[in-house]
Amino acid sequence: MMARAKNETRERLVETARQLFLRQGYTATGVAQILAEAGVNSGSLYYFFPTKEDLLLAVLEHYKELLCPRVLRPVYDRLSDPIERVFGVLHGYRELLIASDWREGCPIGNLALELSATHPAARRLIAENFSAWRDAVAECLRRAADRLPAGVRPDQLALFVLTLMEGAVMLARTYRSIEPYDNAVTQLRDYLERLLADGTTWSAPKRAQASPRKPRARIRRGTAPRKRSP
Amino acid sequence: MMARAKNETRERLVETARQLFLRQGYTATGVAQILAEAGVNSGSLYYFFPTKEDLLLAVLEHYKELLCPRVLRPVYDRLSDPIERVFGVLHGYRELLIASDWREGCPIGNLALELSATHPAARRLIAENFSAWRDAVAECLRRAADRLPAGVRPDQLALFVLTLMEGAVMLARTYRSIEPYDNAVTQLRDYLERLLADGTTWSAPKRAQASPRKPRARIRRGTAPRKRSP
DNA sequence: GTATTAGTTGACCGATCAATCAACTCAGGG
DNA sequence: CCCTGAGTTGATTGATCGGTCAACTAATAC
Numbered sequence: 001m002m003a004r005a006k007n008e009t010r011e012r013l014v015e016t017a018r019q020l021f022l023r024q025g026y027t028a029t030g031v032a033q034i035l036a037e038a039g040v041n042s043g044s045l046y047y048f049f050p051t052k053e054d055l056l057l058a059v060l061e062h063y064k065e066l067l068c069p070r071v072l073r074p075v076y077d078r079l080s081d082p083i084e085r086v087f088g089v090l091h092g093y094r095e096l097l098i099a100s101d102w103r104e105g106c107p108i109g110n111l112a113l114e115l116s117a118t119h120p121a122a123r124r125l126i127a128e129n130f131s132a133w134r135d136a137v138a139e140c141l142r143r144a145a146d147r148l149p150a151g152v153r154p155d156q157l158a159l160f161v162l163t164l165m166e167g168a169v170m171l172a173r174t175y176r177s178i179e180p181y182d183n184a185v186t187q188l189r190d191y192l193e194r195l196l197a198d199g200t201t202w203s204a205p206k207r208a209q210a211s212p213r214k215p216r217a218r219i220r221r222g223t224a225p226r227k228r229s230p
Numbered sequence: 231m232m233a234r235a236k237n238e239t240r241e242r243l244v245e246t247a248r249q250l251f252l253r254q255g256y257t258a259t260g261v262a263q264i265l266a267e268a269g270v271n272s273g274s275l276y277y278f279f280p281t282k283e284d285l286l287l288a289v290l291e292h293y294k295e296l297l298c299p300r301v302l303r304p305v306y307d308r309l310s311d312p313i314e315r316v317f318g319v320l321h322g323y324r325e326l327l328i329a330s331d332w333r334e335g336c337p338i339g340n341l342a343l344e345l346s347a348t349h350p351a352a353r354r355l356i357a358e359n360f361s362a363w364r365d366a367v368a369e370c371l372r373r374a375a376d377r378l379p380a381g382v383r384p385d386q387l388a389l390f391v392l393t394l395m396e397g398a399v400m401l402a403r404t405y406r407s408i409e410p411y412d413n414a415v416t417q418l419r420d421y422l423e424r425l426l427a428d429g430t431t432w433s434a435p436k437r438a439q440a441s442p443r444k445p446r447a448r449i450r451r452g453t454a455p456r457k458r459s460p
Numbered sequence: 461g462t463a464t465t466a467g468t469t470g471a472c473c474g475a476t477c478a479a480t481c482a483a484c485t486c487a488g489g490g
Numbered sequence: 491c492c493c494t495g496a497g498t499t500g501a502t503t504g505a506t507c508g509g510t511c512a513a514c515t516a517a518t519a520c
Contacts, residue, residue, distance in 0.1 A: 009467080025344050027257040031508060041469055042509080048467095052508060103347045110343050112404045114255055117333045127404050159401070159410055160417045167397030170339060171389070173346045174357050180389055187390045191421045239497080261478055271499050272479080278497095282478065 010048045012038045018059045022107045025114050026056055026122075053119065056111075060125035063107060067132050082143040083192065089137070090165060090185055094178065097169065102176045105169040108133075112166075134158045147196050164188055240278045242268045248289045252337045255344050256286055256352075283349065286341075290355035293337060297362050312373040313422065319367070320395060320415055324408065327399065332406045335399040338363075342396075364388045377426050394418055 016038035020029040031052055035042055049055040075088035096104055108129045115122045138158035145154060164184050171180035246268035250259040261282055265272055279285040305318035326334055338359045345352045368388035375384060394414050401410035 024348060025255075025257065027255065028344075028348070030506070032506075043469055043511080044467075046509065046511095050509095105343070109400060112400050113335070113340050113343055114258075116403045116406075118254065118258070123404060123406075130401065130404060156413050156417070159413050163394060163397035163401055163410060163414045165397065166400050167393035167395070170342050170396050170400075171360065171393055174342045174353060174360060176346075176353075180393060183386050183389050184393045187386070187421075191417075191424075194421075194424045260476070262476075273481080273499055274497070276479065276481095280479095 009038075009040055009044050013040055013045055013048065013055065014058050014062050017055050018062060018107070021056070021059060022104050022110060026111060027114065053122070056115075056119075056122055057125060060108075060111070060122060060129065063129050064125075064132055067129070067136070071133075072136055082140040083147075086137055086140050086161060087185065087189070090161075090188075093165060093169060094181055094185075097172050097181065098178060102173045105173050106166060109166040109169060130162060134162050137161050149195060152195060161188065239268075239270055239274050243270055243275055243278065243285065244288050244292050247285050248292060248337070251286065251289060252334050252340060256341060257344065283352070286345075286349075286352055287355060290338075290341070290352060290359065293359050294355075294362055297359070297366070301363075302366055312370040313377075316367055316370050316391060317415065317419070320391075320418075323395060323399060324411055324415075327402050327411065328408060332403045335403050336396060339396040339399060360392060364392050367391050379425055382425060391418065 013034065017029070017034050020034055020037065031042065031045065034040075034055075035045060045055070049058065071089060071092060075085055075092060079085045079088045093106060108126055111122065112126050112130075116126065117123075134155070135158070138155040141148070141152075141154035141157050145152075148154075148157075168181040168184035172178055243264065247259070247264050250264055250267065261272065261275065264270075264285075265275060275285070279288065301319060301322060305315055305322060309315045309318045323336060338356055341352065342356050342360075346356065347353075364385070365388070368385040371378070371382075371384035371387050375382075378384075378387075398411040398414035402408055
């Protein structure tokens, strides 16, 4: 076949591999299957990627690039309240779980447990993906810092949200039920509400500091994101 | 070789497969490797287990039997306070993470993401393992129900704890750092403390019911479990 | 028009995969 | 003492694994 548009083959390989890794995992996906579904010959794959693992790394790089335009942007465009944005992102994963009939969860979390112990290079990129996600949530929380008690560290709270989300996706897929996911989001809301409503110092260890009582700031309940507030 | 003690070969296969699945995952572990490390010939494996997947199912059944004697009992023997018991169990997984240098996390969570979408029989058993764990935690919380605000449902809170633990193990292994795990436990403690300290109704949706203010019940801080209170 | 080179092709490689099976061993029952 | 059958053996199967390579195509550079 003639030479295609620049990197078209490469991009189709990355996209196809992404989907298959997401649905079946890395090890369980054979190169032959990727080639077949991408409509590419084996030689072409190895022209762009010396090994199967290099293709995996490209997929992980791709995810880093996708976070902003595909995960954050659509939510941020609809919601302006920083805390609602966090729940909006969580709602996005909820939709993915249901729409895919539990076949797809968090693409990164999927690969994290499979590869962290055995594929160092992949592990590093997975960690970077987590960090990017965490940073985005932390930024939202930082913008709502005036509503949170002093002593609450946005980056730690963001890590907590990520932890919850990954665990919730795992359980929802295992039970084939949205209950564990909604339960996690509901309890997170309850926790956040207690933080927002509480003017006192956060009770966690890190150099707690007393702060004057703040007015209660209500946050909405339920999983679905609401209209933006102009 | 002569016939060994009854089921000795079978048990060695299950134990060896358990370890390898834990460290490498199911797909990445070849039958040949299991045979080599167990010191068993291929024919013997297929005498006991028609397929590799049947061996996996036996491993998952084995885990269900291990929950009580290996996970709960050692903690329950040291701690009597029901809430401290929950944190004691969480501490156990912390120790495993560190002792194994991040090679071993929650054995069930490991397999959950890898197999839930593709191996229905395994998925069912994984869900049963989760449920057993969840039930144990819920039982602890039920025993501490008088210290929690009315409206808090122990089974939902237990599911929340499981969610957190699984997410925390995933992140700790990915970052090769205990920070995400300790962060999750710390925030869980903070959340629980707020629940315990709060006499008001739990603010989550399910048929909330007002209840009279309860006396504050302090819970200890930090990850390590403390001495039992006789 | 010729040289260059990015990109493509598919046959082919040895290794490993899960699984099979006919032959064998040996403890326990009669 | 022989028989039976639970348990063991390891060579072997065909499929699939990730990966190689020499030949080829076509767009661009000169």
